[in-house]
Amino acid sequence: MAEVIVSPLIEAVFQKLADVAVKQVGRVQGIRSELKSLKKTLFRIQALLVDASEKEIKQVLVQNWLNDLKHLAYDIDDILDDLATDAMNPESVKNSGASTSKNGGLEVRNRSKDKNRDLETSLVDASSIIVGRQGDKDELIDKLLGDDPHNKNLSIVPIVGIGGLGKTTLAKLLYNEKKVVAHFELKAWVCVSDEWDSFQISKRIFESVSGEDIEKKFENNFDLLQEALANKVREKKFLLVLDDVWTESYKDWETLVRPFSVCAHGSKVIITTRKEQLLKELGCSQLNQLQCLSYDDAVSLFCQHALDANNFDLNPTLKAHGEDIVGKCKGLPLALKALGRLLRRKADEEGWKDMVDSEIWSLKEEGDIIPALKLSYHELPASLKQVFAYCSLFPKDYLFEKDNLVLLWMAEGFLHQSDPSKSTKERLGRGYFQDLLSRSFFQHAPDNESLFVMHDLMHDLATSVAGEFFFRLEKEMGKDVRKLALEKLRHMSFVCEEYGVYKKFEGIEGAEGLRTFLSVGVKESWQSNYLSNKVLVDLLPELQFVRVLSLSGYEISEVPDSIGKLKHLRYLNLSQTKITHFPENVCDLSNLETLIVFGCSRLTKFPNNFIKLKSLRHLDIRDTPLLQDMPLGVAMLKGLQTLSKIIIGGENDFSITELKNLENLHGKVSIEGLEKVKFATEARQADLSQKRLTEFEVKWSDKSDASRKDTTENDVLDALKPYNDCLKRLGIVNYLGLEFPKWVGDLSFHQLAHVSIRGCKKCTSLPPLGQLQSLKELSIQDMDDVKVVGSEFFGTGVAFPSLESLSFQNMWGWEVWSTNSRSGVGDSVFPCLKELNIKSCPNLVEVSVEALPSLRALNIEGCRNGVLRSLVHVAPSVTKLGIESISGLTDEVWRGVILDLKAVEELEVRECDEIRYLWESKEAEAGSKVLVNLRKLNVEECKNLVSLGEKDEEYYNYGSNLLTSLRSLHLFRCENFKHLSCPNNIEELKLTSCKLITCVSFSMGGGQKLKSVDIDGCKKLLLLKEELGEGGEKNRLLINSKSMPMLEKNHPDVASIIDFGGNFIHLTRLVIVKCKTTEDSLFADVQLQSLTSLIALVIFNCPSMDVPTAGLWPPNMRYLRIGRLKKPIPEWGPQKFPSTLVNLILDCEKEEATNWSELSHLHLPSSLTRLWIEGFDNLETVSEGLQHLTSLQGLFIWSCPKVKDLPETLLPSLLSLGISECPHLEERCRREGSYWPLISHIPKIEIDYESQT
Secondary structure: OOHHHHHHHHHHHHHHHHOHHHHHHHHHOOOHHHHHHHHHHHHHHHHHHHHHHHHOOOOHHHHHHHHHHHHHHHHHHHHHHHHHHHHHOHHHOOOOOOOEOOOOOEOOOOOOOOOOOOOOOOOOOHHHHOOOOHHHHHHHHHHHHOOOOOOOOEEEEEEEOOOOOOHHHHHHHHHHOHHHHHHOOEEEEEEEEOOOOHHHHHHHHHHHHHOOOOOHHHOOOHHHHHHHHHHHHOOOOEEEEEEEEOOOOHHHHHHHOHHHHHOOOOEEEEEEEOOOHHHHHOOOOOOOEOOOOOHHHHHHHHHHHHHOOOOOOOOHHHHHHHHHHHHHOOOOHHHHHHHHHHHOOOOOHHHHHHHHHOHHHHOOOEOOEOHHHHHHHHOOOHHHHHHHHHHHHOOOOOOEEHHHHHHHHHHHOOOOOOOOOOOOHHHHHHHHHHHHHHOOOOEEOOOOOOEEEOOHHHHHHHHHHHHHHEEEEOOOOOHHHHOOOHHHOOEEEEEOOOEEOHHHHOOHHHOOOOOEEEEEOOOOOOOOEEEOHHHHHHHHHHOOOOOEEEOOOEOOOOOOHHHHHOOOOOEEEOOOOOOOOOOHHHHHOOOOOEEEOOOOOOOOOOOOOHHHOOOOOEEEOOOOOOOOOOOOOHHHOOOOOEEOEEEOEOOOOEOHHHHHHOOOOOEEEEEEOHHHOOOHHHHHHOOHHHOOEEEEEEEOOOOOOOOOOHHHHHHHHHHOOOOOOOOOEEEEEOOOOOOOOOOOOOOOOOOOOEEEEEOOOOOOOOOOHHHOOOOOEEEEEOOOOOOEEOHHHHOOOOEOOOOOEEEEEOOOOOOEEEOOOOOOOOOOEOOOOOEEEEEOOOOOOEEEOOOOOOOOEEEEEOOEHHHHHHHHHHOOOOOEEEEEOOEOOOHHHHHHHHOOOOOOOEEEEEOOOOOOOOEOHHHHHOHHHOOOOOOEEEEEOOOOOOOOEOOOOOOOOHHHHOOOOOOEEEEEOOOOOOEEEOOOOOOEEEEEOOOOOOEEEOOOOOOOOOOEEEEEOOOOOOOOHHHHOOOOOOOOOOEEOOOOOOOOEEEEOOOOOEEOOOOOOOOOEEEEEOOOOOOOOOOOHHHHHOOOOOOEEEEEOOOOOOOOOOOEOOOOOOEEEEEOOOOOHHHOOOOEOOOOOOEEEEEOOOOOOOEHHHHHHHOOOOOOOEEEEEOOOOOOEOOOOOOOOOOOOEEEEEOOOOOOOOOHHHHHHOOEEEEEOOHHHHHHHOOOOOOHHHHOOOOEEEEOOEEOO
16 A cells, blocks of 8 residues: 555655756756656656556555655655755755765665665544444443442443444443433543553543643642542542543552542443453443444445435445445444445446455455455545555544644645645645545544544554554664664654653664654643753754654753754744744754744744745744744745734834735734734734634733823724634733724624633723623633623623633722613523632622523632622522632621522632631521532631631530531631531541641541541641640540541641551551651551551651661552651661652751761662652762662752762663752763763753753
8 A cells, every 4th residue: 555655755756846946956966867867767657556556455566566666756755855945045055965976966865775676666413323323322321320230339331342333432422412411410531542541541530520720739649639539529420431441450440440439329430442351350240242233224324424315225226336335344333434435425336336346355354454444545545545644653542633733744745736826735734634534534532523533443544554654652662663674764753751761762863764753742731741862962963854843842941953954844843842042043944834832931032034934834932921022024924824923013023014914824813012003004904804813812011001092992903803704712901992893792703712801901891792602711801990791791682692601800890790681582691601700809799690500610709798699699509619808708698698508519718707607506506508518618718717617616526417518628727716526527637727726526436437637737736745734635636547447648747646556557648747746656667567558658857756666667658758857867777668669758957978878778679760869968979879779760869068979870761860959969960061971861850950951
């Protein structure tokens, strides 16, 4: 199938040979006759391809011959690209010798060792998706909605079968079924695929159920992530889909589902898989394999895709051939759909007969790649075969962005136009993508219609046809990989990961003809990925023919000069890196079409000769806050289609009128500095109404100019009206007009889904946004002069019919919010609103809003109590409520509010200083009315709060039987809080800086479910026995394993309240800091060893404590931070750390050891992967004593002012090196230091918090 790329490549070569400028260069270099001879040879090759493409199917020799032709075409194309590049830069022709021999003749370099090579040689509708699966669907719905026979909280609903049967499609149907959606409170979908990664799967589940990005604190902390996930699903009926599971490890499963033990009874997990072993281990004894479609159903599905009918009745001449094809597909839905879509294009009987007679049916199956799919690929035109094979560079289940994929195809030279004047390459590429989508080679992603995925079998097919030309580097280059004919490799991708070590890429420099060096994967905002400096310095200069270079997502601070010498480069992606500027020679990249630097938060400027980038078509500079000036001459690059950030003015004095030159500008655009536009005529010249923008933001300075007239601002914004047919996101910032132009909120913007208006301080009213039919998210901030929000905002009829999230913030003059003036049959407001935020609106006194039946999350900050009272009354379904700084919220007012909180599950109360109790005795005695569904309670900085309930102080344990649903309780800086009567079913308790609290109590039998205790800064609660006084022990919190058998995590800042007399078999994390206990040892050695579940242990800054006398530690401990104890480390006895320990922090001060070998009694285990050494004031050398730590990947040396060396034998395997407050060592480890040659390969090097890579 090598014909896939030979034919398109030859078309590209012909185009270059016909280029007038190339001919001119050929004359200058004396190779004109050789170019003519080459053209004749190519004509002969092209004539042979038609016959060869058929013979290639079975004949290996023909396949090899075509591969040789393909390599030859690549080489010729590279040479002609040299000439074409020289033609674009005439001054460089005399110095160019890359494509010519010493005597001036044309030289086609043979990089292959093969002696034989020489110059002689659209989406379907729902009814078609469910064909033949109604019975399966009904049966599975019954299982999802029914009770688990084993009475488990979480039970498994498996969908098992071979690839291509439609397991994922069936799971999608179940996931979106109305009855299922209504039955479950939370849902999450995760595509798992080949490699099981419990952290990544948990992260995706957390993001799905929380609706928020994963927090920085969870970075590489699986324990914290699972804890947060458990809190999200606690007592919620939860549906999880794990799609395409391959693992057969019970341990993998057990690790992943640990948080789901707390979800509500009736929760389910759908598993789609081809493997049965894991399901059997999980007790799924009766596995009903999903069967192939029956013949009749197969005919129906095939005909729907091929003929838009359910059978062949209207096409009798095609029936016989169609039935043959259906039979060959063996009832596999994927094959039936793919061939059906293919045959839509073959309306005649002969085309169908050719399909039946194809020799591909007789081929043996390769793995799971069935002949039907091979046939659907074989029937693709060569142009689509090429772009499809390119997709093998991406890992399975990759989420494709259509536009970015098209830019990659364009850079590779895959998009050839017979007549460039009729269309753009990008439009052609989007057509290619749509064609592949319509043929089922792509599918829409389950959760996001704007992204796309490829079915596993299609991905396997792409990998199969890609052959020796494409390679996806998943992990390190192993021995088998190095045997790959690197000199033949043309396209390579690699997965972006935390540490990109040089060793991973060793050997790639042998791929002399490599065109693609592509980092794939999505970098989360909280992630940091590091790439070895040697990759940039040593490897990149060797890739002289590279056309696509992506180093996106790595912590790269400098762009190497060598990139400016990669003259074939078309696509450069340095997004989300730490670069500050570009070397000037980047402007020599005359072929560069796409430059992506979005998310480069430190980028300050572009090179002065930016105008030399004549081929540039796409420049993405979103999210670059330090970039305050446009590239000089950028508006002269008339081919630009993407210019995502436009800065008016600046040092280069960019004018908005210059946008008129960019006739093809489209996509995402943000315009800053509009205060510099003096006349609306200037804005009108930008001609934005003719540019197809999908996202549009306009910004004025936040510093107002008194000399500017309000009408000027209005006219300018009116003149900036964008094309209305495809706008999806709109932002207006610091607009200083009195009112908005009529186009803002106009019904014609029928795709507009996200609107943000902020800083428009002079506007007295809001635009009529309520009539936007697709609007889902609306944010309004800093509009000081708006006093009333009423009918002008909502319009008539159903207002905001699709809105799900609404935020008002810093509306200092806002007084009235009313929908009462609206009248009309069927009028309603916010029927779909799920989240409402109102912050810093202190003068809002009248709220007359109709019922909010869909509202689930309500957050009110800096408002009067009437806002809170009004909204909770009309929103009975709110499950998450946050309030902060509510004026006038007294105990009496709160009593009225609390009666409307029957559905609330999560409650946060912050800075409400007038509340003394969260409920009074009357509510407590009628316990069924007080927060009956509350599961999580956070109370922060409520200065006058004394206790949760009115009688908690008067009656011991009065409140323990209330709030029976509460599982998590956190009190923070409630400085007058004195007595906590803990609800009996609580699982997580956190008390922080509550200085007067003296008592935490449970009723008899309470605390049985407590899993986590964290106490910090509660001095009176944690007094030592001798400080308590007579009778002081009575109500003191005592942590022990008898009354708290489920305890998993414990974080008290001192140890005086811990009784280790029992066995904490569930304890996983224990933190003891600043302990005042007078005991020599907190626990006996045998007790530490009994903590078999303990994974993390911190004992730090406890000057009266000592390490275990026998040096015995918890047997499964993985993390230990220890130091600043009673005895200095050299005086510790021999230690017996477990072999499970991988992360050790020795945090000390004023230690006397000068040589690490003096600490040999620590017996550090060879299992360590991270070692942190801090506070060894006299330590001078670590070159001896650490050699046995052969697994070490991270070494950190802090506050060791005398240390001068490193353990050199460990340096080759390090991934991370950190040094701070070690002046002698820092000097040696900087780029010019003596250690740099030994450490430059390390991906992450930080000296005094400053990256060296």
